[in-house]
Amino acid sequence: MDKKNKEILKLTKLLKHWADHNNSHKESFLKWRDIARNNDLDEIVDNLNKAIEMMDESTKYLLIAHDKLE
DSSP states (O other), rough: OOOHHHHHHHHHHHHHHHHHHHHHHHHHHHHHHHHHHHOOHHHHHHHHEEEEEEHHHHHHHHHHHHHHHH
């Protein structure tokens, strides 16, 4: 396998890894958003919801890129 193919293979694996990593962070965000909600921290809840949306968007594009390489 030449250098270019190795790099593309690595990139394919990294894209999937980054998407999975985002999902693990999202789970943490959801947990702490619920804790904030239970403590009436509405502004924190709103910010965490926005972060969750952005994480989902990032994950979507990582997986699109991954699928194009497979």
